[in-house]
Amino acid sequence: MLDTLFYFLIYPGLLFAGIIGGLLTWVDRKLTAQVHFRKGPPMMQPYYDFLKLLLVKETTVPASGSRTAFLLAPILALSGATIAGVLILLPLFNITAGFSGDIIVIFYLLAIPSLMYILGALASGNPLAAVGGSREMKLVIGYELTFLLVIAGIILKSGQAISINEIILMQKTGIANIGSISGVLLFIAGIFCIQAKLGLVPFDMGEAETEIAEGAFIEYSGSAFAMIKLTKYILFLALPAFLVTLFMAGTNWAGIGILWSVLKILAVVVLLTLIRNTNPRLRIGQAMRFFFVWMNLFAIAAIVLTYFGL
Amino acid sequence: MAFKDAVLKKSLWLFHFGGASCNNCDIEVLDCLTPRFDVERFGMKLVGSPRHADVMLVNGSINKRDKPRLLEVYEQMAKPCLVVAIGACGCTGGIFAEGNTFAGPVDNIIPVDAYIPGCPPKPEAIIGGIVKLISK
Numbered sequence: 001m002l003d004t005l006f007y008f009l010i011y012p013g014l015l016f017a018g019i020i021g022g023l024l025t026w027v028d029r030k031l032t033a034q035v036h037f038r039k040g041p042p043m044m045q046p047y048y049d050f051l052k053l054l055l056v057k058e059t060t061v062p063a064s065g066s067r068t069a070f071l072l073a074p075i076l077a078l079s080g081a082t083i084a085g086v087l088i089l090l091p092l093f094n095i096t097a098g099f100s101g102d103i104i105v106i107f108y109l110l111a112i113p114s115l116m117y118i119l120g121a122l123a124s125g126n127p128l129a130a131v132g133g134s135r136e137m138k139l140v141i142g143y144e145l146t147f148l149l150v151i152a153g154i155i156l157k158s159g160q161a162i163s164i165n166e167i168i169l170m171q172k173t174g175i176a177n178i179g180s181i182s183g184v185l186l187f188i189a190g191i192f193c194i195q196a197k198l199g200l201v202p203f204d205m206g207e208a209e210t211e212i213a214e215g216a217f218i219e220y221s222g223s224a225f226a227m228i229k230l231t232k233y234i235l236f237l238a239l240p241a242f243l244v245t246l247f248m249a250g251t252n253w254a255g256i257g258i259l260w261s262v263l264k265i266l267a268v269v270v271l272l273t274l275i276r277n278t279n280p281r282l283r284i285g286q287a288m289r290f291f292f293v294w295m296n297l298f299a300i301a302a303i304v305l306t307y308f309g310l
Numbered sequence: 311m312a313f314k315d316a317v318l319k320k321s322l323w324l325f326h327f328g329g330a331s332c333n334n335c336d337i338e339v340l341d342c343l344t345p346r347f348d349v350e351r352f353g354m355k356l357v358g359s360p361r362h363a364d365v366m367l368v369n370g371s372i373n374k375r376d377k378p379r380l381l382e383v384y385e386q387m388a389k390p391c392l393v394v395a396i397g398a399c400g401c402t403g404g405i406f407a408e409g410n411t412f413a414g415p416v417d418n419i420i421p422v423d424a425y426i427p428g429c430p431p432k433p434e435a436i437i438g439g440i441v442k443l444i445s446k
Contacts, residue, residue, distance in 0.1 A: 038345045039350075051317045055314055214358050221361040
């Protein structure tokens, strides 16, 4: 019991994932600044932002909104992200082996933050938040099928293994999933799904700052917004770690392996940042067509190639 | 309390309220975000919603139509928040001070924490003003 609490609250759960995820969002912001030829924020910036929102600012509740749903949504989003993060990181860091079928559970848990953003947006009673919420909803419909197909492709490639630990072992004994044609196709589809889940630029129409003023989060302030920020920090570690698990043979925390493990996660983050910085925001219809037609095609082609052993 | 102040100073999020401006000050505010001046070095960023903002930048003359809107945006901001008046129009009314529709400089309507004069103020002056605000 105490073990479980320790896993969820301290390592590799809330505290650890929050701190490392915050560091990764700093890498993202710093790299963005470098791409713009700017200097960028200091390293402690994500923590300053979080602490300011949590401790200093007041939390306002919109008069026309539903108080309970509005304030409960960030907490549920944070719990969903934390539990998903723990289930991903436990096998990845070799702490416990996880359980059979945990990849399916993670798929469902990773959907919770987006759903809670939508719930919070619709509960706030703000028309711009409603626009943001409806866009986010369409985006979720777009990418979830692709994400499921990517996971299905990985399960198929790993010989019907449905636990993360088996998938990692399979890759460690044989070849990493990204080392084949079908693996590369699945990785491309997977990284765009991650991009959409994190709400980064080509797919940030749900929280577009310039048109609908942060959309779904427009009414959040103070500690409620701090919860959303923490959710994003944790997802910024958990989702790249998930990709590393599925495609790059997991991590290895002994000797020189530590360096490679860190580099793998950083490589995924850098790829996300570069996609984010070299693309404009899509319209919602374009984004849905992108996922429904192209990314699903990629994933299905990869699954067909897997049958032929490519 | 000192810790809270320190954290707030390190991460000021800006919300930009343009009154009846000639848009010169707006352009100079945007200049501060460009690579040459890059206020993100100090943890500042422009946010779209007053709920997220810590600092409201007000520029342009405030006329009778702007006044209720300025008050409403000020009330929407999560406290504690700061207000910075930018440009001659924001600080005193500038050439519009005697106009028919003029509803008073910003500090007649809401409390102002820093003034940045100039028509328009240079980006250096804006950053200087914010630094003074932080070190106050």
